[in-house]
Amino acid sequence: MSVLTSDQLGQLAKDYQKIASELLKFKLENANNMSITEFQDLGSRITLIVHNSNILAAMATYQTAEDISDSLNTLTDSADKIDATLKKIQKVQDIIDIAAMAINVGTNILSGNLKGTVQSIGEFAKKIGVAVKI
Amino acid sequence: MFNKRRNYLAVNLILLVSFTSCVNLQHVNKFATTSVEALARQDDIGYSFTQHCLDFECKKDIYHIPDVTKDFGKAAPCNCDTFKKADDALDLFNSVLTAYLTGLANLSDSKAVNYNFDNLIKAVDVDEIAGQLKITKPEMTSLGNLATIISNDLMNLYRKRKLKEIIKKSNTDFGIVISAYRKCVNDFFKNVLLDNDLNITLPNLYSTYFITNAALLSPLEKARIYEEYLARRATFETYKALTARLVFALDEIKDGHNKLNEESDHLTRNDLKQLINEYSTDIRAALGEFRKLKKSNQN
Numbered sequence: 187m188s189v190l191t192s193d194q195l196g197q198l199a200k201d202y203q204k205i206a207s208e209l210l211k212f213k214l215e216n217a218n219n220m221s222i223t224e225f226q227d228l229g230s231r232i233t234l235i236v237h238n239s240n241i242l243a244a245m246a247t248y249q250t251a252e253d254i255s256d257s258l259n260t261l262t263d264s265a266d267k268i269d270a271t272l273k274k275i276q277k278v279q280d281i282i283d284i285a286a287m288a289i290n291v292g293t294n295i296l297s298g299n300l301k302g303t304v305q306s307i308g309e310f311a312k313k314i315g316v317a318v319k320i
Numbered sequence: 321m322f323n324k325r326r327n328y329l330a331v332n333l334i335l336l337v338s339f340t341s342c343v344n345l346q347h348v349n350k351f352a353t354t355s356v357e358a359l360a361r362q363d364d365i366g367y368s369f370t371q372h373c374l375d376f377e378c379k380k381d382i383y384h385i386p387d388v389t390k391d392f393g394k395a396a397p398c399n400c401d402t403f404k405k406a407d408d409a410l411d412l413f414n415s416v417l418t419a420y421l422t423g424l425a426n427l428s429d430s431k432a433v434n435y436n437f438d439n440l441i442k443a444v445d446v447d448e449i450a451g452q453l454k455i456t457k458p459e460m461t462s463l464g465n466l467a468t469i470i471s472n473d474l475m476n477l478y479r480k481r482k483l484k485e486i487i488k489k490s491n492t493d494f495g496i497v498i499s500a501y502r503k504c505v506n507d508f509f510k511n512v513l514l515d516n517d518l519n520i521t522l523p524n525l526y527s528t529y530f531i532t533n534a535a536l537l538s539p540l541e542k543a544r545i546y547e548e549y550l551a552r553r554a555t556f557e558t559y560k561a562l563t564a565r566l567v568f569a570l571d572e573i574k575d576g577h578n579k580l581n582e583e584s585d586h587l588t589r590n591d592l593k594q595l596i597n598e599y600s601t602d603i604r605a606a607l608g609e610f611r612k613l614k615k616s617n618q619n
Contacts, residue, residue, distance in 0.1 A: 199508065242512075243369075248408065251408075258493075268486060
């Protein structure tokens with residue numbers, strides 16, 4: 187766990203960025219006054235500073251996710267609740283279909299249609315999720 | 321007496337149908353669907369924290385990067401763990417927001433509720449019940465149609481109520497998550513990482529390469545490397561522009577959701593519909609610009 191907040195990490199990343207940017211400006215403006223070794227040395231230092239800035243930006247990013255984990259969980263719960271609501275809505279059509287099948291079973295029994303009774307009970311059982319062997 | 325009661329029932333049913341059938345949540349559906357589409361663009365930017373690490377830390381030769389470790393005696397092996405963690409965080413924000421907005425899109429979809437009583441009506445044998453109820457086959461069919469309308473409309477009302485509940489309950493956390501995501505994408509990814517690569521690292525590396533090898537490079541090679549430098553700059557400019565489009569879309573999504581929350585008691589009011597549709601149009605426009613930029617970068 188980081189001891190710095192995401193905002194502090196982000197600010198440090200920007201501070202490093204600013205230093206690297208100033209050094210680059212100096213390097214380019216004074217290219218003619220420096221030896222190749224000095225130019226290379228300054229370039230390497232800029233590379234390291236900018237690397238730190240990038241690392242800090244990456245750390246600030248994942249620290250942000252840790253900071254708001256409660257909100258992330260709440261939003262995930264909301265998405266789950268929506269799914270549950272949608273399932274409920276779907277269930278109403280199932281109930282309508284089950285009612286139709288129940289009536290079919292009753293009609294077939296009353297009319298003595300054995301083949302129809304067996305078939306409609308099978309469909310009914312399948313709809314309500316019960317495995318029935320006749 | 322029976323007729324009076326039947327008329328009373330009919331009037332009530334008509335009132336109920338006319339009251340409930342105004343539940344149209346198409347604007348919410350459009351807003352949520354477009355938002356989900358915009359969120360999916362994160363992967364299309366074509367650059368990430370990890371990609372930065374792979375390009376600049378692991379494959380140093382492609383950017384003419386000198387070995388800084390030799391100057392400072394410090395081992396700097398290619399380790400992208402921190403950058404991968406940052407990408408995981410961005411993916412987490414994105415996937416949580418996408419799941420929530422997909423749920424809103426599904427719940428506000430008019431196709432979510434489309435009950436059908438046809439099988440039930442067919443199953444009822446009118447001749448069988450003729451003894452108990454004076455009802456004809458056409459009346460039975462009309463009853464079925466009415467049942468379909470009423471149950472669809474009642475369920476649409478339920479959907480609207482649930483939507484209102486969920487939007488109200490989630491708005492604060494939605495705001496926190498999308499603001500955090502925006503901060504990471506805009507402030508840390510775009511304004512630090514991409515800016516560093518574009519405005520510091522590339523000029524720093526290429527200038528060092530040019531000065532160090534000035535005597536060894538032919539004018540033709542110098543020109544080729546300079547062109548390579550400009551092309552790489554252009555690529556990073558495009559990454560930044562693409563990211564800016566995503567950030568713009570995030571702002572619109574946040575404001576749109578906020579508006580839905582503020583007006584959640586009047587989700588179907590015409591002025592709200594118009595306003596939410598404007599947010600959707602703005603997000604769609606940002607998506608269009610995103611696609612155009614992406615296409616121009618590929619050409």
